[in-house]
Amino acid sequence: EVKLVESGGGLVQPGRSLRLSCAASGFTFEDSVMHWVRQPPGKGLEWVSGISWNIGIIDYAASVKGRFTTSADNVKNSLYLQMNSLRAEDTALYYCARGRGGLAQDAFDIWGQGTMVTVSS
Amino acid sequence: EIVMTQSPATLSVSPGETATLSCRASQSVSSKLAWYQQKPGQAPRLLIYDAFIRATGIPARFSGSGSGTEFTLTISFLQSEDFALYYCQQYNKWPFSFGPGTKVDIQ
Numbered sequence: 001e002v003k004l005v006e007s008g009g010g011l012v013q014p015g016r017s018l019r020l021s022c023a024a025s026g027f028t029f030e031d032s033v034m035h036w037v038r039q040p041p042g043k044g045l046e047w048v049s050g051i052s053w054n055i056g057i058i059d060y061a062a063s064v065k066g067r068f069t070t071s072a073d074n075v076k077n078s079l080y081l082q083m084n085s086l087r088a089e090d091t092a093l094y095y096c097a098r099g100r101g102g103l104a105q106d107a108f109d110i111w112g113q114g115t116m117v118t119v120s121s
Numbered sequence: 122e123i124v125m126t127q128s129p130a131t132l133s134v135s136p137g138e139t140a141t142l143s144c145r146a147s148q149s150v151s152s153k154l155a156w157y158q159q160k161p162g163q164a165p166r167l168l169i170y171d172a173f174i175r176a177t178g179i180p181a182r183f184s185g186s187g188s189g190t191e192f193t194l195t196i197s198f199l200q201s202e203d204f205a206l207y208y209c210q211q212y213n214k215w216p217f218s219f220g221p222g223t224k225v226d227i228q
Contacts, residue, residue: 107155107170
């Protein structure tokens with residue numbers, strides 16, 4: 001079964017850090033383009049970051065650039081999002097998602113169930 | 122960054138009728154446009170990619186059209202399970218971007 005499972009969310013104070021993980025199974029992780037997407041409570045979807053080690057792309061939304069870092073471990077079949085200098089506006093449900101065809105430009109066909117990050121004092 | 126807009130924000134439709142949702146990009150995205158459905162408490166689900174290709178397992182009552190900057194998602198013969206939020210997304214250029222969504226609810 002193709003599956004993505006996020007973990008690592010929680011309550012964190014403004015200015016602190018948090019690291020999210022996404023465990024992948026059922027597909028060839030190292031050939032995939034992977035993304036982070038977030039959704040604040042009651043609001044829409046926002047693309048956060050994407051990575052393709054095969055193609056050599058890592059990119060970030062302007063709202064997180066310089067504060068968030070995406071990485072991957074092909075041995076552990078896992079995607080990570082290191083979030084530093086967290087702000088209240090980073091409060092959201094964070095999803096990891098897979099790019100459909102292994103290309104740099106493709107839709108997201110597999111999504112995890114998300115992990116909630118709450119930034120509050 | 123490419124800005125995506127969707128209209129209307131809310132669409133009230135009766136079961137069995139047809140819903141037409143619009144999506145516009147601030148610059149051409151060619152055919153690199155996807156539609157997702159999201160229900161409360163669930164992750165988004167891919168419906169349409171490359172503007173008009175249905176994803177695996179998606180019923181034929183969902184159809185997509187358009188290219189460049191103007192796109193449409195049509196849901197024919199609306200079923201009870203189709204009442205949900207729908208998002209468009211461009212993936213022609215990084216950073217990718219989503220529209221704000223259209224809520225399809227029961228009239």
